[in-house]
Amino acid sequence: MREFLILSRGGQGGVMASRILASAAVLEGLWAQAIPEFGPERRGAIVKSYLRVSDAPIARHSSVRRPEGVAVFSSKILELIDISKLAPGSVPVLVNAAKKPELVDRDVYYIDATSIALKLGLVIAGWPLVNTAMASAMARVFGIAGLESIVRALGEYFRGKLLEANTEAVRIAWDSVMR
Amino acid sequence: MARRVLMGNTAVAEAVRLAGVQVVTAYPITPQTVIVERIAEMVERGELKARYIRVESEHSALALVYGAAAGGARAFTAxxxxxxxxxxxxxxxVAGSRLPIVMAVVTRSIGPPWGLHSDHHDALTVRDTGWIIGFASSVQEAFDMTLQAFKISEDRRVMLPAMVALEGFTLSHTAEPVEMPDEKSVSEWLPPREPLPFKIEPGKAFAVGNTGPDEVTMELKWLAWRAMERSRFVIRETDLEYAKRFGLRSYGGLVEDVYAKGSDYVVVAMGAWCGDLKEAVEKLRGEGYRVGLLRIRYFRPFPWEELREVSQNAKAVLVIDRAVSIGHRGILGLEVSSAIGDRVPVKNVIAGIGGVDTGPEDFYSIVKTFIEEYESGSIEGWSIPEWYMPWMGVVSK
Known part of the structure; x- marks a missing residue:
């Protein structure tokens, strides 16, 4: 079983990203689970989302305590929380950032998901919706699912123009991850 | 058969749609709200032809489906x-009037303090009301149990309301793959409700909930008790029939036995964390411990026969509780002790209150400690419960 952690701000769509990835994994014949960790927070608060993917049914429902990969939806989050407490050791981190964040002793990947979202007009209430681009980047970096599965999974969550824009975001993001 | 990735709340709404519910009442409360929101969308899109009624309180939410069920409708609330x-x-x-109604209870702690996360106090506090009470342990089971609840509740032998408890967030907002039968095959299995045991309608004088002599009060209670006893068979039968008909799994009736029968040590628990507990049990078995899990699926009717059978040759039983009766033991612990009697020592651990995250490592430690205590002779007869609070540095008595 593989376990991942997403750190996002309420409104960025971290929970949706974990669901899209779960759907994509299930489309590939795997088992998956997407768990949000909500508190009484509102927009802007840091939200944790967990993703599990497995080739067998997943029994556990508790939080992910030892993720094998972490996605951070805003580089500002790295200033607010100590990532080494959530993902000790050499766990790779994928960050939504325009330039490479400085994190020592671990693999750091980054992608400018905000620019992708803004370019495609994926904005709600002033928040760039980076979730689909980040889901795609996560799938690529951590090897969670293939590009076409992510695209197919989008169809379970979006329709019409929103589906088109998000499909585009996913395709652009797939080839935009930097290291 | 469709396989979709759904949240627990959405899965319950899908079961309500497939059951062809005719009246739904809605009053929002986290973490349940998504259920009635999804149903509102289904009604709006014409996928579910139901009267959807927004009410001013939960008291009215249930009062209104009470009226709807008395009028012969298939009714749901959450x-x-x-x-x-x-x-x-x-x-x-509702239960005293023997009306079939299904209600989802997305479990959430009771204040103070205000909390959003789950324990079992809400659903277990209503154990004596005459409702069938089931506890799901996965999104798939929340779906299956909701659909089956209509069948069981409306069965002529039962005629009691049924509650499906699913844990807030842990199941309600967690997305997992769900296998769903199609509308046509469900409607063949679960045709529109026959308006039994009675139907109130305009122009026909009929009294429901009238005053009565003491003997009638007692007789009605006895009849409800008998119906609940009969529901054991209906629940087991429905579980098997559903699995066979839709090619889905049978869970085992009132309980799910995970290596419990024949094990020296039997752990009893209920709800979504049983998945985590199962992993811990499997790890311990791999280390040579003869331990199994008996997962309680239905709290009412309480599976005392299953418990007695499974514990017959066990050395000791451990009940891990997510609700406590202050002044006594954990609520599930009490129920298990009363079913087993003094034949086997029953240790009771209280954990996960207020939604405290409890994972496989926690269960491994809780269960291993229990086995070691028994083997060193420190578990005999009756004991007060232990509280599992690792952040306090100790598992405190």
Whole structure:
């Protein structure tokens, strides 16, 4: 079983990203689970989302305590929380950032998901919706699912123009991850 | 058969749609709200032809489906925590009137302090009202149990309301793959409700919930008790029939036995964390411990026969509880002790209150400690419960 952690701000769509990835994994014949960790927070608060993917049914429902990969939806989050407490050791981190964040002793990947979202007009209430681009980047970096599965999974969550824009975001993001 | 990735709340809404529910009442409370929101969308899109009624309180939410069920409709509502407590009076009226109704209870702790996360206090506080009470342990089971609840509740031998408890967030907002039968095959299995045991309608004089002599009060209670006893068979039968008909799994009736029968040590628990517990049990078995899990699927009717059978040759039983009766033991611990009697020592651990995250490592430690205590002779007969609170540095008595 593989376990991942997403750190996002309420409104960025971290929970949706974990669901899209779960759907994509299930489309590939795997088992998956997407768990949000909500508190009484509102927009802007840091939200944790967990993703599990497995080739067998997943029994556990508790939080992910030892993720094998972490996605951070805003580089500002790295200033607010100590990532080494959530993902000790050499766990790779994928960050939504325009330039490479400085994190020592671990693999750091980054992608400018905000620019992708803004370019495609994926904005709600002033928040760039980076979730689909980040889901795609996560799938690529951590090897969670293939590009076409992510695209197919989008169809379970979006329709019409929103589906088109998000499909585009996913395709652009797939080839935009930097290291 | 469609396989979709759904949240627990959405899966319950899908089961309501497939059951062709005719009346739904809605009053929002986190973490239940998504259920009635999804149903509202289904009604709006014409996928479910139901009267959708927004009410001013949970008391009215249940009072209104009570009326709808008395009028012969298949009715549904959902709530959580304080919402369920606010329904308390109506819970007795619905069950006492022997009306089939299905209600989802998305479990959430009861204040103070205000909390959003799950324990089992809300659903277990209403154990004596005459409702069938089931506890799901996965999104798939929340779906299956909701659909089966209509069948069981409306069965002529039962005629009691049924509650499906699913844990807030842990199941309600967690997305997992769900296998769903199609509308046509469900409607063949679950045709529109026959308006039994009675139907109130305009122009026909009929009294429901009238005053009566003491003997009638007692007789009605006895009849409800008998119906609940019969529901054991109906629950087991429905579980098997559903699995066979739709090619889905049978869970085992009132309980799910995970290596429990024949094991020296039997762990009893209920709800979504049983998946985590199962992993811990499997790890311990791999290390040579003869331990199994008996997962309680239905709290009412309480599976005392299954418990007695499984514990017959066990050395000791451990009950891990997510609710406590202050002044006594954990609520599940009490029930298990009363079913087993003094034949086997029953240790009771309280954990996960207020939604405290409890994972496989926690269960491994809880279960291993229990086995070691028994083997060193420190578990005999009756004991007060232990509270599992690792952040306090100790597992405190």
């Amino acid at each position: 709530t959580s925590s304080h919402g369920l407590l606010y329904m308390y009076e109506m819970l007795w009226w």
